Amino acid sequence: MTTTGFAEITPEASRKALHEAVEGLWERDPDASARVAFVRWQKVVAAMLTLVVIAGLVIFTRFSVQALCLACTAVYLVTMIDRTVIFRRGLDGKAIVRISDEEALALTDDELPFYTVLVPAYNEPEVVGRLLAAMSALVYPPEKLEVQLLLEADDEVTIEAARREANDPRIRTILVPAADPRTKPKACNYGLEFAVGEIVTIYDAEDKPEPLQLRRVVAAFNKLSSDVACVQAKLSFHNSRQNLLTAWFTAEYGLWFGYLLPGLMDSRSPIPLGGTSNHLRRDVLDEVGAWDPFNVTEDADLGMRIAGGGYRTAVLDSVTIEExxxxxxxxxxxxxxxxxxxxxxxxxxxxxxxxxFGQLGLRSFARFNLLMAGTPIVALLNMAFWFITLLWILGQPSQISTAFPPVTYYSALICIVIGNAATLYMNIVGARATGDSHLLWACLTVPLYWVMMGIASTKGCWQLITKPSYWEKTFHGLDAVEDEAVEEA
Amino acid sequence: MTAILDRPARVLPPPEPRKRSEEPHVQGDAWPSWLMFGVSFIAYVTVGAVLAVRYGYIVGDALSRTADASFATNSQDPHLSAIGFVFGPLPTVAQIPVQLFANWWPDITRYGISGIVVSSAFMAGFLVQLALTIRDRGASRLWSFGIAAIVGLLPMIVLYGANGMSEAPFLFFTMWAVRRLIRWQRTDDVHDLTAAGLAVGLCYLVRYEALVIGVMGVVVIVLRHRVRGWKLNKATMDSSILLMPLAITFAFWTGASWLITGDAFAQFSSVYGNSAVLAQSRSGSSSVAVSFPIIETLVLSPLLPLIAIVSFGLAIRRRDIDLLPVLLIFGAVLGFEAVSVIRGSTFPFLRYYVLAIPATALLLAFLRPGRGGLEARRAGPEALPPRTGALPGGVSRILTSLAVVVGLIAPVPVTLRLMDSATRAPQEYYLKAIFDRRGASDGALSVLRTFGTERGFAAYLDRLDLPDSSVLVDTSSGFAIVAASLRRKQFVITSDHNFVRDLNDPSEYGIQYILAVPDTGRGTADAINRRYPTMYDTGADVAHLAFVVPQTAANQLPWRLYRVNAGGGSGAH
Incomplete structure (x- = not known):
């Protein structure tokens, strides 16, 4: 499957593919699409809940405040216990799939399936060159590897860079017609329409996957049971020492990909896939539906759909380096x-x-709630509870002791002492797994990082209500910081 | 020190995911472990209960902890911080679940049974950890569990498993930490490192000697990394994984102590703490001879120095690193106890040297060379390859078995003989009187009567049928009375939020009786004496003498029951 340069796509094929990329999921199953954030009953329930809380706060102030504090503390406690349980499972080396170099290289060309690598990029001319280097480093027979560079048709600068530098025959540049929503999943869906691989994966343009990764994935699929639909490689960063923020981020990824994700995998829980380096079986993708162009974390959504379809995800011990x-x-x-x-x-x-609930069962259902709703909500609640803690330490106001009767108080105390300590500890263990001992200081100062998470969560929650499909573009290449967010019309 | 360390593996062994069935012994050791735990637990509880209930052998500190646990569950103002801050909290808190049954069976508190249950469980756990430490070297099941069983039968281990003191949890956590550090040296597995850290952290909630263990753990880590090529950063990272739980328990305990009592180190410096008790009980010289700690260690393990030298020599010849944590940690804690007692900052008690026993057992067990690999749940990049080496041959098996007999079993009569002394074994010597009442000294018999007076006094108070919150007592002196009472709510105790209020104006708040001890020695710390120094002698104008309780046991306080004057107000000086 050797292709050179820019893909020739007929207007008819392009129109069809674009329609499928944007409308496909929505048309087949509108309930699986995030095109509408809240469906009617969810709006009704949300409105009613808000009303009940407000009415409760006005009429039975004391009781309502106590009930709210108890509920929040319970969420904390359960999340904390669950995190620790997941972490403990993930500590076990067996939770990660390991394929040795020998095993990976032993696969003959005949045994290797066609492989498609999707690389969506937008307004990133400077990373094209790096992408080419990373892709040429992949050890995979060229005739079986297809790399699609997915560029928006009106992204002149990047197209120009691709035209200038993309002379590797394995890389096929595909121009995605300029249409809303301008999201990464839409580009991937479009590319998928022309993809030939039995296994499909996504890399960001600046990713540096470990050269044997694709082969390891094939070996892993061969080795694992047939219900494995996706193999997720670990992500890590090359610039952990750039500043405190990148160190925090690296430690966080060390924990997430080193322990928590394997723990989730080992307990067969639904896994929110990482943004890149998730290697998917094409047949399953066709069965459960590809990426939702209206979801801003389409990978997490796909992970859930994989779990809902009765499939599972495995974590592979192979690292993709990002920025x-x-x-x-x-x-x-x-x-x-x-x-x-x-x-x-x-x-x-x-x-x-x-x-x-029927699809996932009790445990995975609970975990789905804790992960997808719990993660942002806890990050948000943190802000409120730190504030309360600060007030309590400063002046012990009586309103707070009223709001926290003994059951709540002791549970909250456990959360704040043991919960924070355990999270800090997990971070250090995660950082150790990255092999970068310099991350220690980042781990010890990680509460500051949690403050940033709180801010981000506030922003995210607010935006969910005001602009549900707005895609906050993350800039790669350190100097490009002008606001180029692409908005759905 | 580096000479005895293994060279690091050149090529890291690819950590193959192993199936359960391939695990060499972890699975197979579940049943002997549980068997050993179950049998020794039941045995210790039985011995402890018989000694306490039948023969009245109750150690003050143990009953004090049990009473503290009962204050948190069964008092007129139950709250967790009522357990107090003088002792490390773990042995006390661990008793709370057992204490919940005290309403149905008051002996749980009266005879310190909940403490006995806790110490028995920890001692049984200690034996299992000891066995598994030896087993980790690829030793046979007979050798590992056999040596642990012998240790479990040694008099000092039986006694401290059975008497509710903090030695058992201390032994357990120390052994756990040592085992995990030995493992970590070979596996580089973060499991082992975190488990060791957890052990040290929890150990601080038992005894502050955990700080010494933490420091020595860091030394082990640094030495290990030193041999792998000087990697300061890695050593720092691993050390912080080891020390973080300790830092947290330390901060938590001092913080809680400071918030609730206003004193961050109540264990040491409060009026009830070590320094004060030392000052109160001290007569004459404030320190002991330099030879004292050496003698105490030799009482428990007469051949320890010889065994240590032989083992150390063998370890160097075999380049065996397993010995490193054993020597460093047990050695350092024993050394710390020695320095403390020589400087006069702790008590001359035999039990502080109890680590000599597991140290001896491990050194003897390690005479047989280690072999095979360790099952690591997540071997680190610097894991060592499995040791080659066959089972020890016949001659070596006989010699090492003989060494265990000579080093561990044969000295028992010597130990028992040496323990028959009030200076060498101040908290143990009188036990002989249980088996030989005729030949026992009056002093020993008198110690065995400990807390009989308090139980009788409590029964008397119970018969008075007093209303709730009507008897004022400082539980630092009167814990045994409250612990023995079946009518707990009649007392206002030190941890109650209204204690100080009631103490200042007893008649106003319905206090009918005050329990008083002499304002000398240990009694000077009693809150009632500090408020009314003449209470015991005269009633301090707020109360009049109702009843005198002569003390029948040695080293315990006599009691007087004072009846509060009606409407007397505060007659403070």
Whole structure:
């Protein structure tokens, strides 16, 4: 499957593919699409809940405040316990799929399937060159590897860069017609229409996957049971030492990909896929539907749909190196998009709670709630509870002791002492797994990072209500910080 | 020190995911572990209950902890912080679940049974950890569990498993930490490192000697990394994983102590703490001879120095690193106890040297060379390859078995003989009187009567059928009375929020009786004496003498019951 330069696509094929990329999921199953954030009953329930809380606060102030504090503390406690349980499972080396170099290289060309790598990029002319280097480093027979560079048709600068530098025969540049929504999943869907691979994966333009990754994935699929639909590689950063933010981010990824994700995998929970380096079986993708162009964390959504379809995801011990967000503002945008996307995904899959419960079972259903809704909401609650803690330490106002009767008080105390300590500890263990001992200081100062998460969560939650499909673009290449966010019309 | 360390593996062994069935012994050791735990637990509880209920052998500190646990569950103002801050909290808090049954069976508190249950469980756990430490070297099941069983039968271990003191949890956490550090040296597995850290952290909630263990753990880590090529950053990272739980428990305990009592180190410096008790009980010289700690160690393990030298020599010849944490940690804690007692900052008690026993057992067990690999749940990049080496041959098996007999079993009569002394074994010597009442000294018999007076006094108070919150007592002196009472709510105790209020104006707040001890020695710390120094002698104008309770046991306080004058107001000086 050797292709050179720019793909020739007939207007008819392009129109069809674009329609499928944008409308496909929506037309087949509107309930699976995040095109609408809240369906009617969700709006009704949300409105009623808000009313009940407000009415309660006005009429039975004391009781309502106590009930709210108890509920929040319970959410904390359960999240904390669940995190620790997941972490413990993930500590076990067996939770990660390991394929040795020998195993990976032993596969003959005949045994290797056709492989498609999708690389969506937008307004990133400077990363094209790097992408080419990374892709040429992949050890895979060229005739079986298809790399699609997906560029927006009106993204002149990047197209120009691709025209200038993309002379590797394995890379096929595909121009995605300029149409809304201008999102990464739409570009991927469009590319998928022309993809030939039996296994499909996504890399960001600046990613540096470990050269044997594709082969390891094939070996992993061969080795694992047939219900494995996706193999997720670990992500890490090359610029952990650039500043404190990148160090925090690296430690966080060390924990997430080193322990929490494997723990989730090992307990067969639904896994929100990482943004890149998720290797998907094409047949399953056709069965459960590809990416939702209206979901801003389409990967997390796809992970849930994979779980809902009765499939599972495995975590592979192979690292893709990315660039950590080193700018605080940029980081908050990216994180707020993730939080919003998690909530979007939560709302989409909770449109039929009973059905989801049936598909996932009690434990995975609970975990789905804690992960997709719990993660952003806890990040938000943190802000409020730190404030309360600060007030309590400063003056012990009586309103707070009223709001926290002993049951709540002791639970909250456990959360704040043991919960924070355990999270800090998990971060250090995660950082150790990255092999970069310099991250220690980042781990010890990680509460500051949590403050940033709180800010991002506030922004994300607010945006879910005001601009549900707005895509906060994350900028790669450290100097590009002008606001180029693309908005749905 | 580096000479005895293994060379690091050149090529890291690819951590193959292993199936359960391939695990060499972890699975197979579940049943002997549980068997050993179950049998020794039941045995210790039985011994402890018989000694306490039948023969009245109750150690003050143990009953004090049990009473503290009962204040948190069964008092007129139950709250967790009522457990107090003088002792490390873990042995006390661990008793709370057992204390919940005290309403149905008051002996749980009266005879310190809940403490006995806790110490028995920890001692049984300690034996299992000891066995598994030896087993981790690829030793046979007989050798590992056999040595642990012998240790479990040694008099000092039986006694401290059965008497509710903090030695058992201390032994357990120390052994756990040592085992995990030995493992970590070979596996580089973060599981082992975090488990060791957890053990040290929890150990601080038992005894502050955990700080010494933490420091020595860091030394182990640094030495290990030193041999792998000087990697300061890695050593720092690993050390912080080890020390973080300790830092947290330390901060938590001092913080809680400071918030609630206003004293961050109540364990040491409060009026009830070590320094004060030392000052109150001290007569004459404030320190002991330099030879004292050496003698105490030798009482428990007469051949320890010889065994240590032989083992150390063998370890160097075999380049065996397993010995490193054993020598460093047990050695450092024993050394710390020695320095403390020589400087006069702790008590001359035999039990502080109890670590000599597991140290001896491990050194003897390690005479047989280690072999095979360790099952790591997530071997680190610097894991060592499995050791080659066959089972020890016949001669070596016989010699090492003989060494265990000579080093561990044969000295028992010597130990028992040496323990028959009030200076060498001040908290143990009188036990002989249980088995030989005729030949026992009056002093020993008198110690065995400990807390009999308090139980009788409590029964008397119960018969008075007093209303709730009508008897004022400082539980630092009167814990045994409250612990023995079946009518707990009649007392206002030190941890109650209204204690100080009631103490200042007893008649106003319905206090009918005050329990008083002499204002000398340990009694000077009693809150009632600090408020009314003449209470015991005269009633301090707020109360009049109702009843005198002569003390029948040695080293315990006599009691007087004062009846509060009606409408007397505060007659403070």
């Amino acid at each position: 950590a967000n080193s700018d605080m503002i940029n980081w908050v945008r990216q994180r707020s998009r993730w939080y919003k996307g998690y909530l979007q995904t939560y709302l989409v899959h909770m449109r039929h709670p009973a059905r989801l």
